[in-house]
Amino acid sequence: MITGGGSGMGLLTGEKLAEQGANVALLDVNEEALAAAEEKIKAAGGSVLALKVDIRNYAEVEAAEKRIVETFGSVDILINAAGGMSGRCCGNCTSFEKLPIEVIDWGLDVNLRGAIYCCRAVLAGMMERKRGVIINFGSVTGEEGGGGPSLDYSAEKSAMKGMTKSLAILGAPHNVRSCCVIPGPVLTRPGMAKMKTLLGRAAETIELVDFILYLCSDKAAFITGSSHVIDGGHLLVR
Numbered sequence: 001m002i003t004g005g006g007s008g009m010g011l012l013t014g015e016k017l018a019e020q021g022a023n024v025a026l027l028d029v030n031e032e033a034l035a036a037a038e039e040k041i042k043a044a045g046g047s048v049l050a051l052k053v054d055i056r057n058y059a060e061v062e063a064a065e066k067r068i069v070e071t072f073g074s075v076d077i078l079i080n081a082a083g084g085m086s087g088r089c090c091g092n093c094t095s096f097e098k099l100p101i102e103v104i105d106w107g108l109d110v111n112l113r114g115a116i117y118c119c120r121a122v123l124a125g126m127m128e129r130k131r132g133v134i135i136n137f138g139s140v141t142g143e144e145g146g147g148g149p150s151l152d153y154s155a156e157k158s159a160m161k162g163m164t165k166s167l168a169i170l171g172a173p174h175n176v177r178s179c180c181v182i183p184g185p186v187l188t189r190p191g192m193a194k195m196k197t198l199l200g201r202a203a204e205t206i207e208l209v210d211f212i213l214y215l216c217s218d219k220a221a222f223i224t225g226s227s228h229v230i231d232g233g234h235l236l237v238r
Ligand SMILES: NC(=O)c1ccc[n+]([C@@H]2O[C@H](COP(=O)([O-])OP(=O)(O)OC[C@H]3O[C@@H](n4cnc5c(N)ncnc54)[C@H](O)[C@@H]3O)[C@@H](O)[C@H]2O)c1
Pocket: 003, 004, 005, 006, 007, 008, 009, 010, 027, 028, 029, 030, 033, 053, 054, 055, 056, 080, 081, 082, 083, 084, 085, 110, 114, 137, 138, 139, 140, 182, 183, 184, 185, 186, 187, 188, 189, 192
């Protein structure tokens, strides 16, 4: 179950998991992107279910989890990829003190509430089946803060670390793991190339996805509760 599965890291993770034989459910609000993603994975021979879901709505999230279990038998992996900086996503990058409350609410609702809702919807089933991995997305903005419109985003993304630890504590007795991935600039959008890193470039999307696939695999069976910065040294740039 991959939220934000119509685009970026969510989509590429879905494509790669499908290549490895997983049944993949992509959840997104963007119907056009979902349809294109579904077609691409099907054309490559993958097994995919594309679901229009707004993760801000718990009833929709819960219905999606049920539909996936009915179709595929279980949710073994949740990738909480939907989200982004509210100012950018809502097309208003005014500084925080002047930012419309609706923009701040979008950030809180998608990046925080939506991610929590998805965990709530899948955790009981994972615990019962004694198998599960939940991957959350932080951001370097959650580590270093940021000016302009990024106040709510930094709060929501650093919250993913605490949520990941709590999931690890709840899940461990039931063979459920959780990890948080903290990306620096990733080229899911060309604009990310502007952000400075020690390595002098932004990450290709696959560089994040390969690490996510590892965390989801049994090779990472001893890794839980941890947050992993993958930023080309962005946080060390002086
Ligand atoms: N790209 C980066 O450089 C970067 C850096 C740090 C953190 N991140 C985080 O990584 C995650 C993935 O980033 P990306 O760049 O691959 O994303 P993206 O912008 O390519 O895709 C996000 C997807 O989420 C979907 N979405 C938005 N609101 C939704 C909702 N209410 N319900 C369901 N789906 C919704 C969008 O339609 C979109 O398809 C995000 O949480 C982002 O904040 C990204």
